[in-house]
Amino acid sequence: MRYLTDRKRAVGKGASGTGTEHHWWMSASAVALAFMIPTWLYIVGTTLGLPQQAVIETFSQPFPAILTALVVIVGMRHFAKGTEIWIEDYARGTTGKALKIAMHSLAYVIMATALYALGKMVFIGLLLGANG
Amino acid sequence: MAEAKPVERPLSPHLQIYRPQMTSMSSILTRITGNGIIVGVLLLVWWLLAAVTSPGYFNFVNAIATSWFGDLVFTLSLLGVWYHYLAGIRHLIWDSAKMMDIKTAEMLGWICLIGSVVLTALTLIIIHL
Numbered sequence A: 001m002r003y004l005t006d007r008k009r010a011v012g013k014g015a016s017g018t019g020t021e022h023h024w025w026m027s028a029s030a031v032a033l034a035f036m037i038p039t040w041l042y043i044v045g046t047t048l049g050l051p052q053q054a055v056i057e058t059f060s061q062p063f064p065a066i067l068t069a070l071v072v073i074v075g076m077r078h079f080a081k082g083t084e085i086w087i088e089d090y091a092r093g094t095t096g097k098a099l100k101i102a103m104h105s106l107a108y109v110i111m112a113t114a115l116y117a118l119g120k121m122v123f124i125g126l127l128l129g130a131n132g
Numbered sequence B: 001m002a003e004a005k006p007v008e009r010p011l012s013p014h015l016q017i018y019r020p021q022m023t024s025m026s027s028i029l030t031r032i033t034g035n036g037i038i039v040g041v042l043l044l045v046w047w048l049l050a051a052v053t054s055p056g057y058f059n060f061v062n063a064i065a066t067s068w069f070g071d072l073v074f075t076l077s078l079l080g081v082w083y084h085y086l087a088g089i090r091h092l093i094w095d096s097a098k099m100m101d102i103k104t105a106e107m108l109g110w111i112c113l114i115g116s117v118v119l120t121a122l123t124l125i126i127i128h129l
Helices: A006-010 A021-047 A052-060 A062-090 A093-131 B022-036 B038-051 B055-065 B068-095 B102-127
Strands: none
Touching (some): A021 A052, A021 B068, A052 B038, A052 B055, A062 A093, A062 B038, A093 B038, B022 B038, B022 B068, B022 B102, B038 B055, B038 B068, B055 B068, B068 B102
């Protein structure tokens, strides 16, 4: 006789190992992105093609800087966790783990690079503001 | 009390034996667009990094980002973003157990396909005004 409840024996035994946590996180971040993406597309679309100084000035303003940071952070987490779905379908074992690590790493590198660029733009924007 | 007995279950047949349908194709497209737009993100973040590196480097990356190749990458990414956007909303609707009958599900697939093209065109028009 094992002193385990039915529930305790079942938890973690499903295909995901973590219940609906992943699905819920993807839904929640999808809602966040749905609110941010249209405005962000407009900002990026109207800034692409401008001279370097105009690009820096745009992204050094509070709204474009904060919105871009949010889109990159939430978007890259949504991307990394999203790739887990096809990796679990097409790869198993060590290959699957390696692919997941690679995709999460790629997402974090992109996130850090974008945040570095944004931070530096805000800084340059401050200097330009002080001079002008 | 439930017994944890291993059950021999038959394997389900794989994708390629099914006839292509609106529901399956629109689902696969969600996956392809979600992963594919990383190409546009890479080009965009490279361009952002170049803007804070040096004028010479910005000119180099900006020339790529605004060339026919850059236009192609960004336009396809925009189409991918809008498709994934609409397909994601479709999943949120399905999660609330609504619009799940086959006829409505197929209609939602068409809305995703046509809607993404319309929204891409609209976005391109608005940002070029």
